[in-house]
Amino acid sequence: MAKPALAGLSPFNVTSLTLGLAFLYLPIVVLVIYSFNASRLVTVWGGWSLRWYFEFFNDAAMLSAAAMSLRVGAVSATAATILGTLAAVALTRGESFRGRTLFSGMLYAPLVMPEVITGLSLLLLFVAVDAERGFWTVTIAHTTLTMCFVAVVVQSRLGSLDRSLEEAAMDLGCDPLRAFVSVTLPLILPSIAAGWMLAFALSLDDLVIASFTTGPGSTTLPIRIYSEVRLGVKPEINAICTLIIGLIATVIIAASLASKLSSRQGESAAPL
Incomplete structure (x- = not known):
């Protein structure tokens, strides 16, 4: 019989956990509820409505x-994902190359x-290279920010795999590249997918770096929301944030599901 999730925790621990979760998620729950508010006033409940979602989909600037x-x-x-995966392979498979410590630190x-x-x-x-700020500068900045997260995810999976699988493939006639693509890549593919999704979420959420590197005509959604909030919170903002x-x-x-799948595959491929 399965034990309750909170079995063994003291009342103090349960209370602390409850208060911590409430502190983190109660504001989000309130925001989601008020995104369905029919009133134009953010703090006054006027009944349930999808009005502000329709407002968002009719707002050309927000879209x-x-x-x-x-x-x-x-x-x-x-x-x-591409650069982070290559970096993870270099750190995992090149334990003795010169500059490894400097490379990993950077x-x-x-x-x-x-x-x-x-x-x-x-x-x-x-500014130094006289690059026009816009879509590509923001993209490069977000790639710089998220690449390290992908490298951490993929490197943890690579470290748990048994390299003798690749060696067996090379004994059967595969060159190192083909052995990696045919044997190792399918095993780490869920972690690569998890890294991509994590990088996408971080990019979608970023405000600070994008505000430094954006230019005219390339305003991202967090920047647009921030500029709107400075003039007062509109009910439409609640709908956008809920989406x-x-x-x-x-x-x-x-x-998370992809990472768990990768972990299970890594455990099955790990040496006994």
Whole structure:
């Protein structure tokens, strides 16, 4: 018989957990509920309505910003996944190459560096090379930010795999590249997918770095929402944020499921 999830926890721990979850998620629940508010006043409940969702889908500026965020997220996540996977392979398979410590430190730096510093340094770089700020500068900036997250996810899966599988494939006539593509790549594919979805979610959510690297005609949705909120919270903002929460939650759940699948495959392929 399965034990309850909270079995063994003291009343203090249960209370602390409940208060912590309420602190994190109660504001989100209130925002989602008020996105269906029929009243024009954000703090006054006027009944259930889908009015503000229709307002959003009729707002050309918001739709343009949402489309820009989706494009930037898809392109930057794809580029970050490719580069992050290659970096993870280099760190996992090249234990003794010179400069490995420096390379890993530079790769993981965006994980701990404040986004303000990252955004400002990228802005100075684009100004120095006289690059016109727009879609591609934001995409490059988000690729820089999210690549390290992909590398961490993929590297953890690569480290749990048994390299003798590739060696067996090479004994059967495969060259190293073909052995990697035929044997290792299918095993780490769920972690690569999880890395892509995590990179996409981080790109879609970013405000600070995008505000430094964007230009005219390339406003992302977080920047647009921030500019609207500064003039006062409109009920339409609640609807937009609810849609973003739903999209991000879907991406995170899919990434978590893919990561668990990759972990199970890695355990089955690990040496006994």
